[in-house]
Amino acid sequence: MIKTVFQHAKKHPGLIPQFFFTFLGMTGAALYLIRLAKGPHVTWNKTNNPEPWNKLSPSYQYKFVAINTDYKNLKKEGPDF
Structure with missing residues (x-):
């Protein structure tokens, strides 16, 4: 070819x-x-880590571009699982 x-x-x-x-x-x-x-929402190994997104901190910047969001000042809004 x-x-x-x-x-x-x-x-x-x-x-x-x-x-x-x-x-x-x-x-x-x-x-x-x-x-x-x-990405943080993709699971390749379901036996060791079935929900990898639960291990991310609330200040983790998962967007490629975050223009107006300051991830350092975010508070966690939910319970720990």
């Missing part, structure tokens, strides 16, 4: 940006899926 892409790029140099941005988009999507798979 890679060989075919290089052959097309040699014959039609105008396709090089299309190949580049397609590869960039696919790489970005894969990295985003990996990031989501490592």
Whole structure:
């Protein structure tokens, strides 16, 4: 498949940006899926830690971007389980 892409790029140099941005988009999507798979709400080992979100502190910043929220001043609003 890679060989075919290089052959097309040699014959039609105008396709090089299309190949580049397609590869960039696919790489970005894969990295985003990996990031989501490592989040605090994902459980990969249900026998040792079935609810990993209960171990997070109330000041844990789980959002990628928190513009108006200061997580350091948050108080815990629920009971410990």
